[in-house]
Amino acid sequence: MSRGRKLESFKDYQRALKNKYGIGQGSAYKPWLETKDVKGHGTRSIIFGRKSQRSHHMMSSIETQLFHLAEFSDSIVDIREQFPILPLNYTQKVASMLGVKHPTHPKTKEPIIMTTDQLLTIDSTQGISYLAISVKPESESDEQRVLEKIDIERVCWELLGVKFSYFTGNELTRIQSRNLAWATAPFRENPTRFSDEQIRSTLAVIKVGQYFFEDLCNKLILMNIASHDEAQLLIRYLIADKFIDVDLSSYIPELGILGVKSIAVMQRGVMNGTS
Known part of the structure; x- marks a missing residue:
């Protein structure tokens, strides 16, 4: 050291x-x-x-x-x-x-x-x-x-x-921070990029509401949008790059539930409607 x-x-x-x-x-x-x-x-x-x-x-x-x-x-x-x-x-x-x-x-x-x-x-x-x-x-x-x-x-x-x-x-900022750390960690020094088609297809599947995180991953795999190794990373990427706005008040990996509050509009590889 x-x-x-x-x-x-x-x-x-x-x-x-x-x-x-x-x-x-x-x-x-x-x-x-x-x-x-x-x-x-x-x-x-x-x-x-x-x-x-x-x-x-x-x-x-x-x-x-x-x-x-x-x-x-x-x-x-x-x-x-x-x-x-x-x-x-x-x-x-x-x-x-x-x-x-x-x-x-x-x-x-x-x-x-x-x-x-x-x-x-x-x-x-x-x-x-x-x-x-x-x-x-x-x-x-x-x-x-x-x-x-x-x-x-x-x-x-x-x-x-x-x-x-x-x-x-406080307890809320601690949980919010943990969620953001979890979502962004894979995309820091060696960011994984997904194709516009993968992102667009996933956004078409996701609606406002609550999902079991594992079920959503399995759906992306069954629809051939993402491989087994990619599915979880793809959802984390959508959170990290603000394609979807999710509830950060509960620790997502622990609870296993993803609460989607809003979804960005993606056109020709460009995000619109994000805050």
């Missing part, structure tokens, strides 16, 4: 910036902190982004929840995790203004570069905007020190004209 980078002093921060950590966007962005750089008890994971075409570093299961929900949103075009708030003296001035202690490194006691868990780029009819989100479990949401550090983040972003939000996650 590779060792993490040393981020203990101002010289370390300068080196990180020189190596373009915390800089760029889309596939060129490198998070300030990667999973190997942080010691902790959270469930860390690396997820290849379908939109960004790069690996995203998640430091907890709640960050993963938010990532899947954000990536699935049509209006969110980029997700930059572990985003540094720079320069260092900016966060120090804000901390001083608020009358709270600036975070320091536990070993060197030197001030650290503060990061925001996820910075979202939103493309809407009003143009490009940004949303900075701090991600913390609900169990930590009333801890004084946690609130102080979040307050520094909030003020820093608001002074820059960027909206700031706080995400704790």
Whole structure:
């Protein structure tokens, strides 16, 4: 297992910036902190982004929840995790203004570069905007020190004209995220593509309503729309690429039921009518 980078002093921060950590966007962005750089008890994971075409570093299961929900949103075009708030003296001035202690490194006691868990780029009819989100479990949401550090983040972003939000996650977002992870996992680094004819034929079979997932797969096999190996993947692909809008409030693989809420119209290989 590779060792993490040393981020203990101002010289370390300068080196990180020189190596373009915390800089760029889309596939060129490198998070300030990667999973190997942080010691902790959270469930860390690396997820290849379908939109960004790069690996995203998640430091907890709640960050993963938010990532899947954000990536699935049509209006969110980029997700930059572990985003540094720079320069260092900016966060120090804000901390001083608020009358709270600036975070320091536990070993060197030197001030650290503060990061925001996820910075979202939103493309809407009003143009490009940004949303900075701090991600913390609900169990930590009333801890004084946690609130102080979040307050520094909030003020820093608001002074820059960027909206700031706080995400704790809940049982519903956990299940929704699991469904999205299940649906999209096969189509990340090595996406499987289905023909327009397969997609069109499957959409002709599926109606709004509830299906036993296994029965729907068997129907596609019997109608020669998909092979035995393809059938489940094809339905997951339709969910992942929003050809069908399904109920995400119950974990589909566990329940075995697919609740279809709406179906996209596909004409000449182009989707119409999707949200």
